[in-house]
Amino acid sequence: MADRIDLTLTVNGADHRVSVPPFARLLDVLREDLRLTGTKEGCGEGECGACTVLLNGQVVNSCLVPAVQAQGAVVVTVEGLADGERLSSLQAAFLAHNGAQCGFCTPGMLLSATDLINRCPNPSDDQIRDGLAGNLCRCTGYAKILDAVHTAAADTGAPR
Amino acid sequence: MRGYLPDFDVHVPASLGEALDLMAQRPGIFTPLAGGTDLMVVYNAGRLKPTCFLDLSRLAELRGIEEDATSLCFGALTTFTELRECRAVHQHFPNLVKSARATGALAIQNRGTLAGNIANASPAADTPPSLLAYGAELELVSPRGLRRVAYDQFHRGYKSMDLAADELLTRILVPKPAGRGFHYFRKVGTRQAQAISKTCLAAYARIEEGCVAELRIGLGSVAPAPVRARNAEAALLGQPLASLPVAAAREALLADMSPIDDIRATAHYRSVVTRNLLGQMLRELASL
Numbered sequence: 389m390a391d392r393i394d395l396t397l398t399v400n401g402a403d404h405r406v407s408v409p410p411f412a413r414l415l416d417v418l419r420e421d422l423r424l425t426g427t428k429e430g431c432g433e434g435e436c437g438a439c440t441v442l443l444n445g446q447v448v449n450s451c452l453v454p455a456v457q458a459q460g461a462v463v464v465t466v467e468g469l470a471d472g473e474r475l476s477s478l479q480a481a482f483l484a485h486n487g488a489q490c491g492f493c494t495p496g497m498l499l500s501a502t503d504l505i506n507r508c509p510n511p512s513d514d515q516i517r518d519g520l521a522g523n524l525c526r527c528t529g530y531a532k533i534l535d536a537v538h539t540a541a542a543d544t545g546a547p548r
Numbered sequence: 549m550r551g552y553l554p555d556f557d558v559h560v561p562a563s564l565g566e567a568l569d570l571m572a573q574r575p576g577i578f579t580p581l582a583g584g585t586d587l588m589v590v591y592n593a594g595r596l597k598p599t600c601f602l603d604l605s606r607l608a609e610l611r612g613i614e615e616d617a618t619s620l621c622f623g624a625l626t627t628f629t630e631l632r633e634c635r636a637v638h639q640h641f642p643n644l645v646k647s648a649r650a651t652g653a654l655a656i657q658n659r660g661t662l663a664g665n666i667a668n669a670s671p672a673a674d675t676p677p678s679l680l681a682y683g684a685e686l687e688l689v690s691p692r693g694l695r696r697v698a699y700d701q702f703h704r705g706y707k708s709m710d711l712a713a714d715e716l717l718t719r720i721l722v723p724k725p726a727g728r729g730f731h732y733f734r735k736v737g738t739r740q741a742q743a744i745s746k747t748c749l750a751a752y753a754r755i756e757e758g759c760v761a762e763l764r765i766g767l768g769s770v771a772p773a774p775v776r777a778r779n780a781e782a783a784l785l786g787q788p789l790a791s792l793p794v795a796a797a798r799e800a801l802l803a804d805m806s807p808i809d810d811i812r813a814t815a816h817y818r819s820v821v822t823r824n825l826l827g828q829m830l831r832e833l834a835s836l
Binding site for chain 2 (some may be wrong): 389390391409410411412413432433434435437440446447448449451452453454456457459500503518519521522523
């Protein structure tokens, strides 16, 4: 019988301390312990990217991260992208280009695209496809998402 | 239905020494855990039996890529992303870069590790064919000492390895190719990202005076474990690029494979496509 651990982590800039089983999924810690339900569960096996968050600045599938490995970590979820009511440029671009339809993949898409623009401020189509290859969307056909990422990258001020 | 959470305990050793001591004290009890990208999938599917994990992910001793004059040495925790981003890997081992790019997608590549890809022992893993092609060696450590095993001797059958219950895979050593080299890697999956291989072929050849002076071919998804294509290699070794015995090599490759039907492909498909990959590889080799 595994003892619970005291997990401390910073999520969207706020420090949290929760008592969880060591092998609890980061996804469940976020959704159930911290009530941050923006992060979605799709496949539960690292295929679909719906549960994507940033863990210490890297995109991860939160369904594949045991809580014990998030000890002391800095996490960003979709709730951390907007500044109050002000959307991030990427969120605004998704809205403008209809980059979301049912919306289930959108939190993961936004996190992967945020990471992509951080690493690669002026991405080519191929770089966007590579950066978003782990995020499945069954609605949009991806073209609108690519358009949104291009627009957001341009808005971020990188020379094209 | 996922596993029952209290059945899964995790020990977090502070050093490699502590990890080895724990494994020696209770041999066979601990399952090493690194990036979790394979183990968590099995857990999520409810197919993981109650387990005591040893979380190696924080051990600095297992991190980093070291380069010397003759080889690159990868710490066990080297991630696929680190492989993709390392200049020396691009320079000396382009197949390893392609293997890393072909593994899952970015979120998996950020977490999954080279040693995990080896020790999970999936026949469909994407770095093993490249490691076989480059003649990699594994460093295995226990309180009894350190030993090195040629990677092509490590897998003994399906999920069976030359790895004792108290041993950890700590480093992967890959000799730098010297001379005029040829590198080939191709994975065939349903799509480029995320898909698990239906078949995979990696090769490295050294060319001397217009002939194949050295050749290793690694195969994935066509046998119970990643395997060298020794029969095909033998058919090609020493042969001139101008007249490679393509038909004989394709025929010899049949003896290197024991493909099965599964959810991803049929044995027939694997057999035909893997021989076609060899054909493509030899066309590229001949046009050097």
